[in-house]
Amino acid sequence: MKLVIDMMGGDHGTKTTIEAVKQFVQLHKDCEIFAVGNEEEIQELNGLPLVHIVPSKTVLPMDADPMSAMKTLDSSLMVGIQAFLDNGCDGLISAGSTGALLTASIFKIKRLQGIKRPCLITSFPTVIDNKKFVACDLGANASDTKEELEQFAMMGSLYYSILYNEEHPKVYLLNNGTEEEKGNPLTKETYQLLKVNPHINFKGNLEGRDAMKGEADVIVCDGFTGNIFLKTLEGTAKAMGSMMKDAFKMNLSTKIGYLFAKKGIKAMIKKMDYKNVGGALLLGVNGIVIKSHGSSEAKSFLASMESAYNLAKQDLIGKIKVRLDSNE
Amino acid sequence: MKLVIDMMGGDHGTKTTIEAVKQFVQLHKDCEIFAVGNEEEIQELNGLPLVHIVPSKTVLPMDADPMSAMKTLDSSLMVGIQAFLDNGCDGLISAGSTGALLTASIFKIKRLQGIKRPCLITSFPTVIDNKKFVACDLGANASDTKEELEQFAMMGSLYYSILYNEEHPKVYLLNNGTEEEKGNPLTKETYQLLKVNPHINFKGNLEGRDAMKGEADVIVCDGFTGNIFLKTLEGTAKAMGSMMKDAFKMNLSTKIGYLFAKKGIKAMIKKMDYKNVGGALLLGVNGIVIKSHGSSEAKSFLASMESAYNLAKQDLIGKIKVRLDSNE
Structure with missing residues (x-):
């Protein structure tokens, strides 16, 4: 190699x-x-x-x-x-x-x-231990067509199945609501393509708030939306990490609390830390x-x-x- | 009233x-x-x-x-x-x-x-105590034009100045990069409008990861992107809250840690809780x-x-x- x-x-x-x-x-x-x-x-x-x-x-x-x-x-x-x-x-x-x-x-x-176009893909943690999801495109492109999103779904699905040994990964479309008719013109049209694609196990729309729940395996979106998704998730996790630090520094009692809880907190921070993820793949x-x-x-x-x-x-x-x- | x-x-x-x-x-x-x-x-x-x-x-x-x-x-x-x-x-x-x-x-x-079109707006917490930012449109619309985004920027700016008594709120455009030339066709065109608008204090592009840092007062985006932003932020905060709970339940020591740190942790969770925010305004x-x-x-x-x-x-x-x- x-x-x-x-x-x-x-x-x-x-x-x-x-x-x-x-x-x-x-x-x-x-x-x-x-x-x-x-x-x-x-x-x-x-x-x-x-x-x-x-x-x-x-x-x-x-x-x-x-x-x-x-x-x-x-x-x-x-x-x-x-x-x-x-x-x-x-x-x-x-x-x-x-x-x-x-x-x-x-x-x-x-x-x-x-x-047609490669996409950026990476793994994200979920609230379930050792369960990850992948999302693409995270920003290789600034605007995409429905056919490109369909390819991202197929490549992402294959990537997930190889990486996590899961034969039929559950594929979701990142959208502004869960109902089939929700979305902007691009997601509405993409939904119709994904629904009938025989190579993926398409499960419908998914909202950003449900991404980390552990139900989805592969989340598909255009590169602009994916970039917003990735960076908002990263930024929120980082902000909460910083708020958590402040919370433990509040007074003597909270400082003592940190000493006792350290092991759990560190395991959690490790889970959310992009440093352990290994970057994004150009798929x-x-x-x-x-x-x-x-x-x-x-x-x-x-x-x-x-x-x-x-x-x-x-x-x-x-x-x-x-x-x-x-x-x- | x-x-x-x-x-x-x-x-x-x-x-x-x-x-x-x-x-x-x-x-x-x-x-x-x-x-x-x-x-x-x-x-x-x-x-x-x-x-x-x-x-x-x-x-x-x-x-x-x-x-x-x-x-x-x-x-x-x-x-x-x-x-x-x-x-x-x-x-x-x-x-x-x-x-x-x-x-x-x-x-x-x-x-x-x-x-032209109303937008949904609400306040978000930042890592700085008592400092909030507002973002719009959070999903009143599924797709928008640059002229609509420009109006959102003006209305959002006015809303912020009334709510937080700040004469010239700093307005940012939510984008996939900070440089002027970054973005999809909509954000690139909107940037050019905001740059020359005399009614707002436009500061440039902002990435999702920087939203909660406390620098921005008003974040502008189209309704689809805003909805992804809002729900990803909410979902990540919720997932981290749940991970934090698990972290404190890890063993006897972490449970004791929670008892000591409780006051700080509760203050932090309150800060991130949408229940205290008061919903979204149709502006x-x-x-x-x-x-x-x-x-x-x-x-x-x-x-x-x-x-x-x-x-x-x-x-x-x-x-x-x-x-x-x-x-x-």
Whole structure:
């Protein structure tokens, strides 16, 4: 197995990515790493087993314009994409600019045959222990058609079934009400397509307030709505975490309470922490491309690497290709 | 002052609305109440000072089709709307079907002059104590134009300034990124309108993850996106509340921890509880129309009544009219 790592992309620079790579190679002896970045900055990786250093000169800014980013061929992202293609790699992980990563992946690594548009997908916690749901598109696109949403539903369903070993994942459409006739023009039309699609187990509309209850396996929406959903969920969880901290700091009694309750509270915070999730997968391109959180720490970046490793082990891309062929 | 109360609309029937009305008349001696509902069920209110019982025969279901609901003239909602018009009332509160309430209010109570579409607005907590933000449209509409969003921004700004005594509220557009060029076609176009609107203090785009940080005063979005935002925020807060409960139940130590921390935790939960918010206002019609939460308990329904009372006291509708006139 072969993974390309963009060492330069994140907010925290190479410190976190170097740490993640070092931990990763300790854990996996069957995976080559192509570490792309400034040679001096990442020389620490020199000599690690199965690690190849691939030098790059520049780093794309987080708000890089995707099309001009594509022309910055000496950037860690573009050098990484080239290394991916030249070495027949399985996956690529970057914590850099989302737009640049998506655009470069679509143009260079290419979409899978028959896929109109790739989507961003990731797993979310629910109130039920160990039960997760996935949602897509979380923002690879800013506007979508009903046919694209239908493909997201099929790809998302397949992804969930591979990841969580569930043969017929329950698919829901994110909407402003549960009744069939609810929605904006896009969700109304998409509902009619999903209802008759034989490749998915469509269960109807779902409201944002029910997402974390644990009933849904796959939640489908357009990229704009998905981005609002993802960030509102993240922001609310973070705000509540911060309010919880304040609550424990209220007085001596609450401080003592924290000492006793610490174990439970920490387990809960861990569950809600995106750092353990492993980034978002760009589903629909011919490789495992993972966008790690821009503010990734080593733990979070390592989780993204683990996620790519596991999906490659399970031959996600091969299985999607088989399913896409059989759907034709 | 005169308020119409739909006694029948909520999930919990008249028990909660009767309790709320009884508490309300204890608190306010300067407000007539027109309590609309099944005469037998609400006879308890008979003889209360300033309370008029207005009999109605039927109750609209929560999923009532708005247009056919308009024809059910003996329903508590439609009788209530008629009582509002006949008695020159200031406000109307219902915990019944949102769609029916909105449609009936728009057709019967009418929009304010110059307003294309009313929007739903409410206040949200932030991580900063006593600092709130408002967001609109939360779902009065399923799809909107940029001109409608611009009006929501102006109405929302005015609403915030009256409610929180802040002369130039900071207005943000809910979007999938902070940069000016981010967004779907609607948000991109709306940005350009808001940027040059002299009646608002526009600060740019805002992502869902930053809503609760306390920087924004008014967040503007289309009704579909707003509904996803509202329900995702509510659902995440509820899920975290439930996880927190589980965390405290983990073992004996965490249970003891809860006893010590209880005061802080309860204050935090109260802050996040929609029951204290007072429902959502239909902003842009010629009266204070408040949709109380369908699952409202007495406390929550009372908060909606208090909210209508305070907005009427402050002459919200009169002030909006003045502003609309001066904008022309």
